[in-house]
Structures are given as structure tokens and as C-alpha cells.
Amino acid sequence: MYDFIRGPFAWAALIIFVIGTIFQLVRYFSLSKKAGIVHYKTIPAQKTPESAVQLPFMARVKLTILGVSPVTVITSTVFHVLLIITPIFLVAHGVLTDVAWGFSIPAFSEGFSDFLTIVVMICGAYFLLRRIFSARVRAITTLYDYIIWVIAFAPFITGFMAYHHMFNYNVMITLHIFFGGLMLIAIPFTKLVHMFYFFINRFLMKSEHTFGKGSRTW
Amino acid sequence: MAEQTTAPVNTDEIKSILDKHKDQVKLSLKLCAHCTLCAESCFLFHVKDKDPRYMPSHKFINSIGKLYKKKGNVSRKTLEEISEIVWRKCVLCTRCYCPFGIDIPKMIALARQICRSQGVVQQFDKE
Ligand code: HEM
Ligand code: HEM
């Protein structure tokens, strides 16, 4: 069992992640169309009356989602940045790429990585508590959301426990690789696809909320 | 109130409307992180004392989401419940904001179209 998870499973996870990603992108481009040129009907510009006041900068920030839900948006930003950075610049993972492909990625010190892992776990705790105790989040939460939570945070929790040799190291590291692989497999096929579709939706799909012009449509 | 009729629901018709927009509906439902950040962007949510049922995501999950999950196999009663949501709880002002750019108004408009195709509409002029 240990050998299976550490060997074929970990590789399979990596391969499924890559293939799943390619599959999602191919599917996206085959299902969506090139957006036609839209001729916007323009309303003749009106002169801004002299008396109109431009809202001060901070008042405008208050109207964005950052201003409306500051704690969630900041926690989320910290979480997402660390989610990507922490595992990549990790001494132990660098050793793995070194063994497998002969290159190692520069790494943070072990202590610093450990600290980042703790920060990620705190963000995870925040998301979990919010899901349990905030009425509005609970209103649209299903079992699926909790499963995704486990998939997203278990690699960090088990990696942390393995690093600190809690319980049995062999068991923990095997669990860690299992959950790490599970996350990679889940990204293209669950709501975690938002990793790609966030960018697709906001930069490619033509809509009111596109950054830039947007070139594709459904 | 919804107009009362007893005609059977034409599941195939609902399905064909759903199929036409399947890609976008499926993706929107899958993509929604259930994060509730869209709540405050809806003025009705504020007006109704932050009742979670007025969150844009709650509205599209329980209208088009329900229709999609049941593949159009819904009873007239369910359609009437959905019409309560898509006409009474949303005015399609299109001001809702989702960080993923999910087109929530389009989803709600689609649920309206499906209700309308089955003759389930809200009458505002008879009250
Ligand atoms: C599937 C492939 C993976 C393998 C083979 C693997 C392997 C390892 C190993 C050997 C360690 C070191 C434990 C120690 O220091 O003794 C580790 C730590 C760690 N891993 Fe992974 N890992 C994988 C995937 C992931 C993923 C996908 C994530 C997160 C997104 C992740 C996050 C971490 C973290 C945060 C630590 C360090 C915890 C700490 O220092 O406190 N790993 N991993
Ligand atoms: C790299 C590109 C990514 C972007 C731009 C992105 C963006 C977002 C946004 C805008 C939200 C909704 C707001 C929130 O609840 O914080 C969100 C939620 C979430 N993301 Fe990501 N994400 C990315 C990748 C990932 C990955 C790779 C994972 C996990 C493996 C992940 C896990 C989550 C989780 C679990 C939530 C829901 C938090 C909750 O329970 O409310 N994200 N993401």
C-alpha cells in the first residue's frame, strides 16, 4: 500500500492533473466561439455637471468586494498565494524533483515554509468556521463543499504533521502524498477548476466583468 | 401569485432549452465556489435584511440549478416555486458581481424562459 501510493499513485496523479488540464482547455475552446464584434449603442456623452463630486478614493474602495468583505477577501488572497508558493518553494519537494528530473527549485528555509504552512492552515480554519457558522454561507453549502475543503487543506495538514514527525512518519508521509495527489486529480474535475476558469472567465469571455476586451463567447 | 394551470409539464421542451445553454449552465454551477461574496452586490439582499435566500448565488442555484440537476423532470409545483424565486426575488437588474465572472442574471433569465415555456408566469397586474 505505501509503495503503491508513493510510486504509481503519485505519478498517476501528476499525469491525470496535466491531462485533465489539457482536456479542460481543449473542451473550453471547442465549446466556446469567437465573439463577434459588438457594436455598442452609445449614449451621447453628457457633460458632468460642475457640482458633481468625485467620491474620494477610500469611499470608492469601500464599494469593491474588498471593501465589502475585507476579512474574507484578504484571507482568500493570502491563502491562494501561499497555496501556490508554499509547495513549490519547499526543500522536501525540491529534493523530489531533483531525484526524479535532476533539477531542484530554489527553496525557502524549512522554518519559513513551516510558518507559511501554518498560515495556510489558519486560512483553512477561517473558511471552515465561516462555512459552519455564517448563515448565508450555510444556506448554499452542501456536503460537496466540505469534501472540497478536505481536498484543499489535507495536503497542508498532513505535510505539516509529517514534517513534525507526529504519529508515525511513514503513515503521515504516505497520507500526505495521497492527499497531495488527490488535490492534483481533483483540480481539473471539481469546483477547483476555478483555477483555470477564473482566468478564462475574467480575461477571455466577453462580458460586463471582463478585464480587457474579451474575445470569446458561448 | 403564479398563474394556475393544470397542463402537464413538457419535460422535453425544458430539456431542449437547457441543452442549448448546457455548456454555460453546467460551468456556472460547477464553478460557483459557494463563497457568498456576491451577496452584497444585490440590492434586494440588503433590503430584505440580508436574508440568505436573496443572495444571487442562492437564487440561481435553486432555480436553474434545480432544473439542470433534475434534467427538466420537475413538477408544476416546483416550477411555480422557481418562478417565485426568479420573478419575486430578482429583478434582473444585472448588478450582481461574482469574482469568477459567473453570469448570474443570464442564469436567472434562462430559468424565467423555462418557466414561461410551461406557462408558469408571475402576474403583477392583477393584485
Ligand atoms: C503528490 C505529490 C507529493 C509528494 C510526493 C509530496 C512529498 C512531500 C514530502 C516528502 C514532504 C516532506 C516531509 C518532511 O519534511 O519530512 C512534504 C512536505 C510538504 N508538502 Fe508535499 N508532497 C506532494 C504534494 C503536495 C501538495 C499538492 C501540496 C500542497 C498543495 C503539498 C504541501 C506540502 C507542505 C505544505 C509540506 C511541508 C509542511 C511543513 O514543512 O510544515 N505537498 N511533501
Ligand atoms: C490560481 C488560481 C486561482 C484563483 C484565481 C482562485 C480564485 C478564487 C476565488 C476568487 C474564490 C472565491 C472567493 C473566496 O471564497 O475566497 C476562490 C475560492 C476557493 N478556492 Fe480558489 N483560486 C485559484 C486556485 C485554487 C486552487 C488551486 C485551489 C485548491 C486546490 C483553490 C481552492 C479554493 C477553495 C477551497 C475556495 C473556497 C473557499 C471557501 O470555502 O469559501 N483555489 N478561489
Ligand code: SF4
Ligand atoms: S460570488 Fe460567484 S462563486 Fe461566490 S457564491 Fe456568488 S456566484 Fe458563487
Ligand code: SF4
Ligand atoms: S440581477 Fe437579480 S440577483 Fe442580480 S443584483 Fe439584480 S436583483 Fe440581485
